[in-house]
Amino acid sequence: MDTLTHLADGFTIALTWQNLGLALLGAFLGTIIGALPGLGPSNGVAILIPLAFSLGLGATPALILLTSVYYGAMYGGRISSILLNIPGDEPAMMTCLDGHPMAKKGMAGEALSLSGIASFVGSIVATWGLILLAPQLVKIALLFGPAEYFALFTLAFATLGGVSSTNQAKSAFAAALGIGLAMVGVDTQTGVPRFTFGEVHLYDGIDFLVAIVGLFALSEVFLFLEHRHGASDAAGKKIEIGRILPPVKMIKDTSGTMIRSTGIGFLAGVLPGAGASLGSFLAYALEKKISDKDGTFGKGDPRGLAAPEAGNNAAAGGALVPMLALGVPGSGTTAVLLAVLLSLNITPGPLLFTQNPDVVWGLIAALFIANFMLLLLNIPMVGLFTRILMVPPRILMPIVAMVSFVGIYGISGSSFDLYVMIGFGMLGWVLRKLDVPLVPIILGTLLGNAMESNLRRAIAISDGDWSALFASPVSLVLWAVAIAGFLLPIVVGKVVKSRMHGARQTAQSEEMDATD
Amino acid sequence: MNTRFLSDRIFGLVGLALAIGYALSARAIEESFLSDAVGPKAFPLIIAAVLGLASAVIVLRPDPDPVWLALPRLAEIGAAILVMVLYARFLPVAGFVIATAFAATYLTWRLGSRPIASVVTGICISLGIYAVFHLALGLSLARGPLGF
Structure with missing residues (x-):
């Protein structure tokens, strides 16, 4: 009952005209960002964080705006998966399998709205899961001391690559690089400058927003420049939408699928190291096993579309549980949301629930509102959003670059930050070429300092005895999971990855056969 | 040496150099007399070690080269x-x-x-x-x- 009171309070915070307007704006912008080529949830939100920050929005309104953008971008990402067979990000890969064949059968509108409904079901149920599960996890987390937290941070970095990661050395490299960058600046405990090389601008440390915008947004611009990929992927393709609403029968037929997939997706989201891509993959694989009696999966079966969509949105919601309750994101998507919170001076974790319940419940209410807005917005306006696919990158990418500059310049008004951002853009481009994941770098810059201070507190409490890190049963469990989570992908990573890609390739070659 | 893996080998070597440089400048951090049990150097040194290890593994077990451009x-x-x-x-x-x-x-x-x-x-x-x-x-x- 307590939970419901909290939730009601959350809604009273979130339900003002200004906040509803921001949610609508965010959902609209987010869908556009998601649909645009080369912009996904992560870099879309990355560009907007500094803007929300420099516009001086309060914590709750900013949070509502950015979560709406974020959810909107995930909705928008389906559009290119379904219409063009180009997944916007990895979780959307499974959406292509049955979504694109449906579009080819002239059911594009139905596919889009059905996947919208599936996403909605996945997110809403996962948000309820979050409400029920997070407070329980908070109770456990309140027992954590600094040593346990240090182990927990290690666990987060060790499992960030996920089970499908193929090169753990590169993940570890990225994490160490990010944490190393966080060390730059004046040490808060002793007041000595570290790695500043006498540069006054570095005394405050490197602003993680500068790093995020550079790594995510500018590197994307460089990638497009590299390929001189200026024309729209949608150019020259005829896009027929057909009817906008799916028949009631289709929704009825897929309802079981949605529920099952939501459950799996949510679990995959909560567990460390699984994340949304695995969530959607498992949901699709299971559904195929259960329902694919006539061999229709991969040829435009609505259930094959509903499963991964419900799965990946539920996973995204599930990933919020450890992020909010422990302050440790388990996936790339939640790392960006953590950046949003930190830039608003909100540190997630168990204390947030006790000290700032208004933020937690306001955010949860915002998640509900954003989802309803998106459903209402997406179904009637899908025709408009599909036209966004036509925007050629040669116009879009300069806008992305310039808006990135505007946002970062708005924070500090100094050219120095812009140089640093360009540096991160170059770094991001090179690392992407070399297949080094960028998310651990971001997470490292976000959490590096907290990780270090927990380590130092733990050792200070034990009077300099380093074995204190492994003293309690809880920390031993965390260390064990961290090590297992880091080693597991080395054993099974290639298999999982090749299966995920394999499913897509088979579908594509079958599609080729069908058109021949 | 197989040139198909050259990118990652170079990348790993750069990473190693970075780790060494990082460790050296971590050692050069001035200790303050107010220091706690761990001090400002230890954690950066651990990070340098992880960075170095990861780079070494990248050198020894490189991925195939990406497509570099003309x-x-x-x-x-x-x-x-x-x-x-x-x-x-x-x-x-x-x-x-x-x-x-x-x-x-x-x-x-x-x-x-x-x-x-x-x-x-x-x-x-x-x-x-x-x-x-x-x-x-x-x-x-x-x-x-x-x-x-």
Whole structure:
């Protein structure tokens, strides 16, 4: 009952005209960002964080705006998966399998709205899961001391690559690089400058927003420049939408699928190291096993579309549980949301629930509102959003670059930050070429300092005895999971990855056969 | 040495050099007399060790090379970086609208717009961002000598 009171309070915070307007704006912008080529949830939100920050929005309104953008971008990402067979990000890969064949059968509108409904079901149920599960996890987390937290941070970095990661050395490299960058600046405990090389601008440390915008947004611009990929992927393709609403029968037929997939997706989201891509993959694989009696999966079966969509949105919601309750994101998507919170001076974790319940419940209410807005917005306006696919990158990418500059310049008004951002853009481009994941770098810059201070507190409490890190049963469990989570992908990573890609390739070659 | 794996070997060696440099500058951090049990050096040294280990593994077990481009495309990226640096340098001097119009024109031109279309696009992008972020949302942008 307590939970419901909290939730009601959350809604009273979130339900003002200004906040509803921001949610609508965010959902609209987010869908556009998601649909645009080369912009996904992560870099879309990355560009907007500094803007929300420099516009001086309060914590709750900013949070509502950015979560709406974020959810909107995930909705928008389906559009290119379904219409063009180009997944916007990895979780959307499974959406292509049955979504694109449906579009080819002239059911594009139905596919889009059905996947919208599936996403909605996945997110809403996962948000309820979050409400029920997070407070329980908070109770456990309140027992954590600094040593346990240090182990927990290690666990987060060790499992960030996920089970499908193929090169753990590169993940570890990225994490160490990010944490190393966080060390730059004046040490808060002793007041000595570290790695500043006498540069006054570095005394405050490197602003993680500068790093995020550079790594995510500018590197994307460089990638497009590299390929001189200026024309729209949608150019020259005829896009027929057909009817906008799916028949009631289709929704009825897929309802079981949605529920099952939501459950799996949510679990995959909560567990460390699984994340949304695995969530959607498992949901699709299971559904195929259960329902694919006539061999229709991969040829435009609505259930094959509903499963991964419900799965990946539920996973995204599930990933919020450890992020909010422990302050440790388990996936790339939640790392960006953590950046949003930190830039608003909100540190997630168990204390947030006790000290700032208004933020937690306001955010949860915002998640509900954003989802309803998106459903209402997406179904009637899908025709408009599909036209966004036509925007050629040669116009879009300069806008992305310039808006990135505007946002970062708005924070500090100094050219120095812009140089640093360009540096991160170059770094991001090179690392992407070399297949080094960028998310651990971001997470490292976000959490590096907290990780270090927990380590130092733990050792200070034990009077300099380093074995204190492994003293309690809880920390031993965390260390064990961290090590297992880091080693597991080395054993099974290639298999999982090749299966995920394999499913897509088979579908594509079958599609080729069908058109021949 | 198999050249198909050259990129990762070089990358790993750069990483190793970075780890060593990082460790050296961590050792050079001045200890304050107020220091706690761990001090400001220990954690950076641990990070340097992880960085070095990961780099060593990358050298020893490299992935196949990505597709690197012919020199002209790399020069393209270099030129774009130069333009961005110049943009950052002259933004406070020239003001937002002028500097942005130039930078946006350059980028859209290099991404394949025709010359005249590039200029129009560049100016539109600049004025558009100015209208939305400065006039409508009140964000302070760099002011040039002409007041915008």
